[in-house]
Amino acid sequence: MTVYNLYIFDRNGTCLHYSEWNRKKQAGISKEEEFKLMYGMLFSIRSFVSKMSPLDMKDGFVSFQTSRYKLHYYETPTGIKVVMNTDLGVPNCRDVLHQIYSTVYVECIVKNPLCELGGSLQSELFSSKLDSFIRALPFFSVRAA
Amino acid sequence: MAIFSVYVVNKAGGLIYQYDNYVPRTEVEKTFSFPLDIVLKIHDEKVLVSFGQRDGIRVGHAVLSINGVDVNGKYTAEGKEIVEYLKDPSNYPVSIRFGRARLTSNEKLMLASMFHSLFAIGSQLSPEVGSSGIEMLETDVFKLHCFQTLTGIKFIVLADPRQSGVDALLRKIYEIYSDFALKNPFYSLEMPIRCELFDQNLKSALEVAEKAGTFGTGS
Numbered sequence A: 001m002t003v004y005n006l007y008i009f010d011r012n013g014t015c016l017h018y019s020e021w022n023r024k025k026q027a028g029i030s031k032e033e034e035f036k037l038m039y040g041m042l043f044s045i046r047s048f049v050s051k052m053s054p055l056d057m058k059d060g061f062v063s064f065q066t067s068r069y070k071l072h073y074y075e076t077p078t079g080i081k082v083v084m085n086t087d088l089g090v091p092n093c094r095d096v097l098h099q100i101y102s103t104v105y106v107e108c109i110v111k112n113p114l115c116e117l118g119g120s121l122q123s124e125l126f127s128s129k130l131d132s133f134i135r136a137l138p139f140f141s142v143r144a145a
Numbered sequence B: 001m002a003i004f005s006v007y008v009v010n011k012a013g014g015l016i017y018q019y020d021n022y023v024p025r026t027e028v029e030k031t032f033s034f035p036l037d038i039v040l041k042i043h044d045e046k047v048l049v050s051f052g053q054r055d056g057i058r059v060g061h062a063v064l065s066i067n068g069v070d071v072n073g074k075y076t077a078e079g080k081e082i083v084e085y086l087k088d089p090s091n092y093p094v095s096i097r098f099g100r101a102r103l104t105s106n107e108k109l110m111l112a113s114m115f116h117s118l119f120a121i122g123s124q125l126s127p128e129v130g131s132s133g134i135e136m137l138e139t140d141v142f143k144l145h146c147f148q149t150l151t152g153i154k155f156i157v158l159a160d161p162r163q164s165g166v167d168a169l170l171r172k173i174y175e176i177y178s179d180f181a182l183k184n185p186f187y188s189l190e191m192p193i194r195c196e197l198f199d200q201n202l203k204s205a206l207e208v209a210e211k212a213g214t215f216g217t218g219s
Helices: A031-052 A094-110 A124-135 B082-087 B105-124 B166-182 B196-212
Strands: A003-009 A015-020 A061-065 A070-075 A081-086 B003-009 B015-020 B027-032 B039-043 B046-051 B062-066 B094-099 B136-139 B143-148 B154-159
Touching (some): A003 A124, A015 A031, A031 A061, A031 B105, A031 B136, A070 A094, A081 A094, A094 A124, B003 B105, B015 B105, B015 B196, B062 B082, B105 B143, B105 B154, B143 B166, B154 B166, B166 B196
Antiparallel strands (some): A003 A015, A003 A081, A061 A070, A061 B136, A070 A081, B003 B154, B027 B094, B039 B046, B046 B062, B062 B094, B136 B143, B143 B154
16 A cells, blocks of 8 residues: 655645655656646536535545545645545545644644745645655555555 | 436547436425525526525525426526515515426536546546546545446446445446447447437346445445
């Protein structure tokens, strides 16, 4: 089991943060293009899902999987979107993504007056905290499976 | 638990078959006095709740009928605009029925082609080599399962998240498609499927699948 990469978007579609760990294939386009494509896909999925749903939803879109990877999605009421790609063996990651938001993003970005909200995140502390958080996840290592 | 609906999408993203197997009823009727304590808005020729959830009426619900008479899009049965009608205090008390708006066939076509492109993007943004498109999309109230054949036809099943055996069902639908649509001499490829035997066999396959696994962890 492993974690491939992680995106954090704000409610306007700006990619606040991107990091990758065991990614094997690049999308073949520039990172900016990729962020736009990813956000566009998520935006469409949200609208698709809300129309398609036969019942009223609470959490809405949670994850999707293809034959090779699984994308986990978490959105806060303020519109921050945390997106993590893992392999197929990883179970529901909602609480993990929520923890990334509440213990890493809020602690290191929102509570840091020097961090400007709305642009790409520059904080060194945030990157290192996030990296160690992901590396400590039980399903991070390829061997753990 | 339940299988909600089945979609068949051709390789160009066109919807060639759609069947609603089970549509849960979520409708609430309530009598209101002036002024209305729910904020309504017009969206896609429908009047939707935009703010003020109460008594089972949820944001996103559409106005379905007023005083027991079904509405016609954003107009009342008499042809007046609903929003204008509800602004007039002399029309109160008024009884309004709210519920999730049903998808029109145009919306279904649009959603099918939307999924077609989402499927492709899902494969392009893969961090692993050789990934297919979206095979399963999960929300808290339903799971969408998709099976793409080698020829590019997509079979999509919307089911309860706890429903198991959907993968087997998708292959069964492919089999039914090959037997009753493709072998039908009156069926032209890539065009909407209007074959009675296909309908019948699909319905019985759905019944079998619904009975089969309802307590599994989902597949």
